[in-house]
Amino acid sequence: MIHKWLQLASTPSVRAARERYGGAAQYARLDGTRDTDGLVRNDRLGEAERAFIAERDGFYLASVSETGWPYVQYRGGPAGFLQAQDERTLGFADFRGNRQYVTVGNVAVNDRVSLFLMDYAHQRRLKIFGRLQMVDEVRDPEREATAAAEGRGPVTERRAIVRVEAFDWNCPQHITPRFTVEELERAIAPAREEIERLRAENERLRRLLSGAGR
Numbered sequence: 001m002i003h004k005w006l007q008l009a010s011t012p013s014v015r016a017a018r019e020r021y022g023g024a025a026q027y028a029r030l031d032g033t034r035d036t037d038g039l040v041r042n043d044r045l046g047e048a049e050r051a052f053i054a055e056r057d058g059f060y061l062a063s064v065s066e067t068g069w070p071y072v073q074y075r076g077g078p079a080g081f082l083q084a085q086d087e088r089t090l091g092f093a094d095f096r097g098n099r100q101y102v103t104v105g106n107v108a109v110n111d112r113v114s115l116f117l118m119d120y121a122h123q124r125r126l127k128i129f130g131r132l133q134m135v136d137e138v139r140d141p142e143r144e145a146t147a148a149a150e151g152r153g154p155v156t157e158r159r160a161i162v163r164v165e166a167f168d169w170n171c172p173q174h175i176t177p178r179f180t181v182e183e184l185e186r187a188i189a190p191a192r193e194e195i196e197r198l199r200a201e202n203e204r205l206r207r208l209l210s211g212a213g214r
Contacts, residue, residue: 125175
């Protein structure tokens with residue numbers, strides 16, 4: 001069975017590197033080397049992938065310029081801002097930033113992109129190959145000014161649509177666990193509750209001892 005992500009990533013130079021360093025046999029049955037017409041997997045997002053995507057509050061987005069230089073950008077927002085609209089389509093709001101427009105310019109020439117989604121706390125990562133299309137929002141300067149004055153968050157300049165070509169779950173090796181404030185709050189909540197219980201118990205015992213000493 002062909003692993004679609006590996007098939008796309010396994011260019012002739014990549015396969016040559018595997019031959020040289022000893023990885024060719026390991027991937028030959030998955031990257032299309034031995035079975036070019038086999039059944040394909042990892043080309044459509046399943047329930048596990050869509051659930052993982054819905055929980056993320058950011059991801060890394062890579063594109064390539066027409067001069068061949070790669071560019072990696074971090075895109076962040078509230079959890080779920082990157083949405084799996086179906087098994088082959090992702091979408092997210094492209095907020096106004098520093099107006100360099102490097103990714104916007106790159107995908108206008110080459111729409112191929114790579115997404116890296118990280119869960120540092122649980123040492124998990126999901127890689128996605130896709131094609132990115134930017135759709136400009138209809139500008140309303142008055143509405144934008146009102147939203148900014150009222151502190152209603154970032155302005156959406158365009159909608160980004162990613163047509164998923166393939167995905168791969170990376171191994172957890174070498175991922176250093178890191179935790180967001182929300183993840184830390186959830187982790188230490190039981191300890192805080194226990195501390196509050198002990199404080200209340202201590203206060204109760206103090207009152208008992210104080211009454212006994214009269």
